[in-house]
Amino acid sequence: MLEDVFRDHWGRVLATLVGFLGDIELAEDAAQEAFALAAERWPRDGQPANPTGWLITTARNRAIDRIRRERTLLAKTEQLERERRDLSQEPMDETAAFPDERLELIFTCCHPALALEAQVGLTLRTLGGLSTEEVARAFLVPFETMSKRLARAKHKIRDANIPFAVPPEHVLPERLDAVLAVVYLIFNEGWGGGRVDLAAEAIRLARSLVELMPDEAEAAGLLALMLLNDSRRTARFRGGELVLLDEQDRSLWDEAQIAEARQMLERSLALRGAGPYLVQAAIADLHTQEPRDWDQIAVLYRRLEALTGSPIVTVNRAVALAEIEGPAAALALLDDLPLDSYLYFHSTRADFLRRLGRDEEARAAYARARQLAETEPERRFLESRLNDLTPPAAGC
Amino acid sequence: MVKYALLAYSSGEASGEPGARDMHPGIAAVLDRPDVSGWLRLQPAESATTVRLEARRTLLTDGPFVDSKEFLGGLIVVEADNLDGALALAAELQELDLTVAIEVRPVLEQVHRGA
DSSP, X not given: OXXXXXXXXXXXXXXXXXXXXXXXXXXXXXXXXXXXXXXXXXXXXXXXXXXXXXHHHHHHHHHHHHHHHXXXXXXXXXXXXXXXXXXXXXXXXXXXXXXXXXXXXXXXXXXXXXXXXXXHHHHHHHTSOOOHHHXXXXXXXXXXXXXXXXXXXXXXXHHTTOOOXXXXXXXXXXXXXXXXXXXXXXXXXXXXXXXXXXXXXXXXXXHHHHHXXXXXXXXXXXXXXHHHHHHTTGGGEETTEEOOGXXXXXXXXXXXHHHHHHHXXXXXXXXXXXXXXXXXXXXXXXXXXXXXXXXXXXXXXXXXXXXXOOHHHHHHHHHHHHHHHOHHHHHHHHTTOSOTTOHHHHHHHHHXXXXXXXXXXXXHHHHHHHHHOOSHHHHHHHHHHHHHSOOOOTTX | OEEEEEEEEEEHHHHSOTTTSOOOHHHHHHHTSTTEEEEEXXXXXXXXXXXXXXXXXXXXXXXXXXXXXXXXXXXXXXXXXXXHHHHHHHHHHHXXXXXXXXXXXXXXXXXXXXX
């Protein structure tokens, strides 16, 4: 499919154009023109030997023509003339080696001066190559809303001069964290719906990051984590019903994804990684093994707790502890966690209470979880758990 | 190079009387740097008068335009390569003084072609 070919090239082509033109909107328009031209010519004349080079060169020439034509853009022409790469001296040769500036573009799009939702949308649009309609559909917002959000972000990048650069060493760790957070957010957004395959988009973005920053342990860790979670995607549902890990049909797990994830895990460990994505990936990997090493899982959750300070991690550690020391000890761990609006806090508590034979309390906890459920399968799953409990004594 | 305005907001309690207060020596040193092209400290918000037009008549009100706990305490114009440069300077200033927040905004550069 030509469309797939385009998707593969989009981020790369756009990034180079942004580097050259210094403006995302201009670059986007130019890239779109070049891709439209390709759609017309490639099926007829065949794909050029260097498709990326062809697209970049074509887009660049179009952009320059247009800038020269539009007299109102005089100021921009002047700016262009001042560019470090002098146009008159550099022939428009599509076989030239173009710098890969996707990394610069990622850091621009995920700059913390932009609102998080704009970072996410912009990343999907510019690097993922999703259309504005697709991005809007993925986040269930009207096209106009998304279109305005993206335009506003692009204008801020231009007007405030948000740098198109890989951040310097001293801020790199926090900026990379921001990038990884955006990718992971895209992935998690993709788990519920299936409107647009955002999980696949996130994995694709993470693969690029690993390719572009091969020495970053957390990039590899994040990719491993997402691959492992995604490998069980088909097994998580049976006839539209949610299936828990223990009851999943393992033959439905994606072995290729698991293998790639293990490779990434090893790579991250070899880079002396110890960050939260790697730890989560290691936990996810332990969960795919049979019998499960609950002691090791609990140890890793404790490490994750220390890294993130998140009470949600404590809930997960409680699940591991329940397997080692029993539900009573695990239940005690959940006391006083500030998670009243968190579904899994209540469903986990409910499960412990059920195992302890405290059905009345379990029922209340399942009911609270059901209130918080956002998807139908979740709701039905909790419903069935409620029904499995002994019915309340009559007259109570 | 791009010009940015750093709008420094203070809270009433933290600032005391900024007009009378001495400037933190660290801040004075930053303001002397070549990348700072100008700065102003403002008297407390109570001293402000707001002018506006209502029903085509000029109306004066006592106090700042935006009435809030925080007030604009001063403004600094800096030149930086990009937003990150301006943000770094803002962060540096904020560590030195008790401003509650610094808003960083690019300056709209216009050539004045008036009479």
